Amino acid sequence: MALVPRRRQGPSKFQQAADGSMTLIDHIRELRNRLFVASLGLLVGLIVGFILSKWVFHLLEEPYCRLPSSISVRADGKKYCDFVVLGVGDGLIIRLKIALWVGVIVGAPVWLYQLWAFIAPGLHRHERKWAYIFVTIAAPLFATGAVLAYEVVGHSLSFIMSAGVLGEPTKLEVGSYLNFVSSMLLLFGGAFEFPLVLLMLNFTGVVTARRLLSWWRIVIFLCFAFAAIATPDPGPFGMTLLASCMILLYLIAVGIGFINDKRKGRGREIYADIDDDEISPLEDDRVPVGAADPIAAPSPLDAPTPVHKPLPLEGRFDDMT
Structure with a gap:
């Protein structure tokens, strides 16, 4: 049985973005793909949040429901926690808000990973x-x-x-x-x-x-x-x-x-024990300046290479240009 040689894979997108070989169009394409995947994660989280929204609402209303003034009694004698609702669609809007909050939390592993995978090559x-x-x-x-x-x-x-x-x-x-x-x-x-x-x-x-x-x-x-x-x-x-x-x-x-x-090893520097307002001493290490070295005479330059005569105009280009 003949062994098939394994195809050599090229550098990954992470390596291309890290070493700067990825073009601007590739960066934009990668950003589009990661935003799409992050949106899918948020959409799944929104669905899960809509399912859990009533349970989350009951959890958030618990501090208010502990107050005796928030308890009302139905006609059948059953007690319940009563809120004031001013708008017709307030109940649905609140449920959608809670679903969005929960969706952001549930979908955090997806959109945080996509965000990190996009910015990590630059670090x-x-x-x-x-x-x-x-x-x-x-x-x-x-x-x-x-x-x-x-x-x-x-x-x-x-x-x-x-x-x-x-x-x-x-x-x-x-x-x-x-x-x-x-x-x-x-x-x-x-x-x-x-x-x-x-x-x-x-x-x-x-x-x-x-x-x-x-x-x-x-x-x-x-x-x-x-x-x-x-x-x-x-x-x-x-x-x-x-x-x-x-x-x-x-x-x-x-x-x-x-x-x-x-x-x-911080705090062991040479100036660690010196006050910030203390003036640092300056050592007097004057070095006498002597005469400068003589400058040699410039050497002559070589003559320039002669330029060849250009080709005629009809011989410079092909039939495409």
């Missing part, structure tokens, strides 16, 4: 390695912040409604309530990405961990200021909880920065 190997690490850390941090926001909303909603001019909790409009909850989830999730910014500054060599630790007063003030603005509860519970979590994450990021600085 160095160590940049791709750190991007993997930061993305792996960012997802659980955002999820932790969202869970904390859910708990804060559950504890603060009763106080917010009873502290108003009406003096007691009332029924809420379903659209405004979901916008409020989703905004809190995004704010808390984004706040938990704060240590990643500090780690990026440290790992790229912009600031050292010692410099980050010297900013602790400013960081604590900014954490409490952000928590006071972001949390809906005017009381100290939500603000203190969010600010404490951000400060804890800041200290963890500084600790990781110290480990990274020790690994890279």
Whole structure:
């Protein structure tokens, strides 16, 4: 049995994009294909989100349904959580919004991979390695912040409604309530990405961990200021909880920065122990300037090569040109 030689494959698209051999048209074609695949992932996620939308809505309405004022009784005596609905199509629009949110999360592995596969060839190997690490850390941090926001909303909603001019909790409009909850989830999730910014500054060599630790007063003030603005509860519970979590994450990021600085040998430079305002000494190492070396006379240039006489006009071109 004769062995068929294996056909030698050419470089992959990743290698072509990394070494710069891919043309502009190939880049545009690759972007089109990756956008199409990402759209398919979002479409599948949207379908899954539409199926799970009622379950997600019941999960989001739980803090509101804990309030006694949100419970109503049907004619048959069964209790249910009651919202105020102002528009005819509000229920369907809210379900589509929830389906879109869930679809973005469910389809994240697809569209994030397509985005990464398009931009990764332009990065160095160590940049791709750190991007993997930061993305792996960012997802659980955002999820932790969202869970904390859910708990804060559950504890603060009763106080917010009873502290108003009406003096007691009332029924809420379903659209405004979901916008409020989703905004809190995004704010808390984004706040938990704060240590990643500090780690990026440290790992790229912009600031050292010692410099980050010297900013602790400013960081604590900014954490409490952000928590006071972001949390809906005017009381100290939500603000203190969010600010404490951000400060804890800041200290963890500084600790990781110290480990990274020790690994890279930062802080052992020649000017590490010198104050920033101290003037560096200048050594007086004057060297006397002597006479310059003599310049040799220029050598004559060779005569130019004679130019041949051009061919006649009818002999320069063929029948096509």
